[in-house]
Amino acid sequence: MPDTGDILRLENLEVHFPIQGGLFDRVLGRPAGVVRAVDGIDLTIGHGEIVALVGESGSGKTTVGRVITKLAQPTAGRLLFEGADMTSVRGLSALRPYRHHVQMIFQDAYQALNSRHTVFDIVAEPLRSLRLVENDAQLTERVSEALAAAGLNPPGDFFARFPHELSGGQRQRVVIAGALAVRPELIVADEPVSMLDVSIRAQILQVLVDLRDKHNMALLFITHDLPLAWLIADRIAVLYLGKLVEIGSADEITFNPRHPYTVALRDATPQIHTDADRSKLPALQGEVPSAARVPKGCRFHPRCPLAFDRCRQDEPPAIEVGPQHLSACWLAN
Amino acid sequence: MSESSVPYSTHRRVQAFKGFLRQFLGHGGAQLGFVCLVCFLVLAAVPNILVGPLQTAVNATGDFLVPPSGQHLLGTDEVGRDVLNLVVHGARISLTIALLATVISLIVGATVGMTAGYFGHWADVWLMRLTDFFFVVPSFVLALVITPVVLEVMGRGRDILGFRPSIFVIIVVIGLTSWAFVARIVRSQTLSLKERTFVDRARVAGTSNLSIMLKHILPNLVPQIAANGALVVAGAIYVETSLSFLGLGDPLQPSWGTLLALAQRAGAASAGAWWYLGAPGICVLMVSLSFVLIGNALDDTFNPRRRVIP
Ligand SMILES: Nc1ncnc2c1ncn2[C@@H]1O[C@H](COP(=O)(O)OP(=O)(O)OP(=O)(O)O)[C@@H](O)[C@H]1O
Numbered sequence: 097m098p099d100t101g102d103i104l105r106l107e108n109l110e111v112h113f114p115i116q117g118g119l120f121d122r123v124l125g126r127p128a129g130v131v132r133a134v135d136g137i138d139l140t141i142g143h144g145e146i147v148a149l150v151g152e153s154g155s156g157k158t159t160v161g162r163v164i165t166k167l168a169q170p171t172a173g174r175l176l177f178e179g180a181d182m183t184s185v186r187g188l189s190a191l192r193p194y195r196h197h198v199q200m201i202f203q204d205a206y207q208a209l210n211s212r213h214t215v216f217d218i219v220a221e222p223l224r225s226l227r228l229v230e231n232d233a234q235l236t237e238r239v240s241e242a243l244a245a246a247g248l249n250p251p252g253d254f255f256a257r258f259p260h261e262l263s264g265g266q267r268q269r270v271v272i273a274g275a276l277a278v279r280p281e282l283i284v285a286d287e288p289v290s291m292l293d294v295s296i297r298a299q300i301l302q303v304l305v306d307l308r309d310k311h312n313m314a315l316l317f318i319t320h321d322l323p324l325a326w327l328i329a330d331r332i333a334v335l336y337l338g339k340l341v342e343i344g345s346a347d348e349i350t351f352n353p354r355h356p357y358t359v360a361l362r363d364a365t366p367q368i369h370t371d372a373d374r375s376k377l378p379a380l381q382g383e384v385p386s387a388a389r390v391p392k393g394c395r396f397h398p399r400c401p402l403a404f405d406r407c408r409q410d411e412p413p414a415i416e417v418g419p420q421h422l423s424a425c426w427l428a429n
Numbered sequence: 430m431s432e433s434s435v436p437y438s439t440h441r442r443v444q445a446f447k448g449f450l451r452q453f454l455g456h457g458g459a460q461l462g463f464v465c466l467v468c469f470l471v472l473a474a475v476p477n478i479l480v481g482p483l484q485t486a487v488n489a490t491g492d493f494l495v496p497p498s499g500q501h502l503l504g505t506d507e508v509g510r511d512v513l514n515l516v517v518h519g520a521r522i523s524l525t526i527a528l529l530a531t532v533i534s535l536i537v538g539a540t541v542g543m544t545a546g547y548f549g550h551w552a553d554v555w556l557m558r559l560t561d562f563f564f565v566v567p568s569f570v571l572a573l574v575i576t577p578v579v580l581e582v583m584g585r586g587r588d589i590l591g592f593r594p595s596i597f598v599i600i601v602v603i604g605l606t607s608w609a610f611v612a613r614i615v616r617s618q619t620l621s622l623k624e625r626t627f628v629d630r631a632r633v634a635g636t637s638n639l640s641i642m643l644k645h646i647l648p649n650l651v652p653q654i655a656a657n658g659a660l661v662v663a664g665a666i667y668v669e670t671s672l673s674f675l676g677l678g679d680p681l682q683p684s685w686g687t688l689l690a691l692a693q694r695a696g697a698a699s700a701g702a703w704w705y706l707g708a709p710g711i712c713v714l715m716v717s718l719s720f721v722l723i724g725n726a727l728d729d730t731f732n733p734r735r736r737v738i739p
């Protein structure tokens with residue numbers, strides 16, 4: 097894979113949301129606690145690299161994406177883009193260059209499109225707002241190009257349509273076209289295919305892979321689906337309750353997982369394992385705890401079939417278990 | 430810019446508008462309100478053609494307080510003016526006041542409500558405090574305060590577009606006392622709109638706050654503003670009537686409220702001159718009812734979820 101240094105680096109990134117307490121708590125000045133949506137993660141994305149962020153619902157995937165796209169402010173840690181610290185950069189004009197390079201594909205394509213705007217206006221919006229075109233002719237050309245790249249052909253047929261006149265797959269393509277119209281270097285794709293038919297999924301994934309192959313664009317692919325992550329990504333990072341529990345190459349994570357949580361995720365997906373390589377571990381028990389009450393010690397221990405005393409006391413650090421393969425488990429070494 | 434690069438867009442918008450109109454006019458209430466309103470608008474547009482110039486004590490055509498007859502369809506007042514003539518001319522004044530006041534109210538209310546809801550924090554706190562103040566301040570008190578100010582600014586006795594300054598006092602007073610209602614509705618709607626994903630998308634696209642408000646939030650507020658705007662007009666008609674009834678009207682350009690005040694002072698009620706009180710009264714009722722019906726129909730059309738299943 098083409099890799100010439102990191103395009104994006106997250107250092108000990110933390111996003112805690114304060115919980116609005118009841119009136120009683122507020123009068124007494126009691127802090128009502130925090131939701132630890134993202135709780136200290138380190139992650140790098142290389143130029144032209146596809147990294148998948150995998151985790152169950154509520155694990156903090158979207159929140160990571162929102163920090164990267166500057167929609168949410170981290171409570172601690174740093175966000176570095178091409179080596180420059182973007183953590184505290186604010187304001188429209190200061191962020192303009194960053195927005196030019198980093199775009200997002202949203203989880204729900206239906207919600208992400210303003211129903212009162214035409215497809216043309218939707219795709220043209222970043223080009224206009226970021227002042228990337230000089231005249232109408234150029235604008236039309238860039239919009240056509242983006243729609244075509246997203247697989248909406250011929251582009252002219254879609255210019256005047258409203259979102260409700262499109263199918264779900266077409267809507268998601270419009271969202272993608274809007275993100276790639278500015279020719280970004282990194283796209284955060286938040287579950288871009290989870291709402292789509294299986295038949296359309298492959299086409300949309302192909303669009304994203306093509307972007308990397310043709311324009312060396314990096315992609316953070318957020319999903320809850322491990323096989324899907326393996327299919328598209330170079331590397332996979334597994335997120336559990338706001339913390340990365342394992343990170344490594346897609347093949348390593350999928351076929352040689354070292355963290356019990358990743359093993360459980362793999363076992364839960366019939367597509368990957370054959371009975372022979374299936375682990376002997378029992379299936380996952382219970383629910384993901386709330387991010388407002390993160391368990392002490394290893395946050396996975398209440399559900400872990402292998403947990404022992406140390407797991408209940410101390411939080412395991414990320415330990416290198418292979419080349420470029422880290423696992424945060426006391427059993428890993 | 431967008432229109433020129435999107436050749437088919439106007440055509441589609443026209444189609445969408447036609448569909449909307451068909452649905453809107455499918456409401457029985459809307460039809461009634463619409464027809465009624467168009468009649469009054471015609472009266473207001475060409476009063477001179479319909480009933481001749483406004484009658485005064487000098488060019489009055491009838492006897493004092495004559496009941497309705499073939500010659501005076503709605504009778505006459507205490508100085509012999511034709512009540513039909515007065516009511517038709519009053520339509521022009523009343524509707525102008527109500528519509529202009531509504532424009533002020535909607536502009537101020539939408540601006541304040543959208544700013545408060547979108548920016549939140551202290552902008553919200555202070556703007557909503559201001560809104561609460563205007564929500565409770567009685568319009569008559571406000572009128573007493575701002576009348577001298579407006580008259581000073583505009584210059585006494587000078588007509589503007591054929592309307593006298595005291596008319597503008599009423600317009601400003603109604604505008605200033607009715608926007609708070611609009612601001613509250615717009616604010617709450619903005620609070621939910623700004624959490625929508627398309628606003629996040631606009632932010633990532635580098636769109637400024639002002640553009641987000643104008644291009645993303647405002648178009649989604651139009652249904653609410655239109656539906657409530659109709660209700661504001663209805664309210665404005667009432668407030669105008671009561672302000673004029675309390676003596677704030679201009680006797681040289683009588684609105685329906687002014688006519689009611691004159692009738693009251695002439696002792697129309699005790700003299701049994703029901704036509705003198707009834708004609709402007711029924712006009713006020715019909716026009717504000719039309720706007721309420723139209724407002725409700727707009728609300729139904731824009732909000733299919735709230736429509737009751739018959
Ligand atoms: N603005 C917010 N205020 C408070 N809590 C929040 C906020 N946004 C997210 N959270 C909480 O942070 C946690 C992580 O949420 P997030 O949306 O990032 O999860 P996710 O992994 O994207 O889940 P899903 O797969 O369902 O989209 C959840 O517990 C959520 O309730």
Ligand SMILES: [Mg+2]
Pocket residue numbers: 157158159203286
């Ligand atoms: Mg999510």
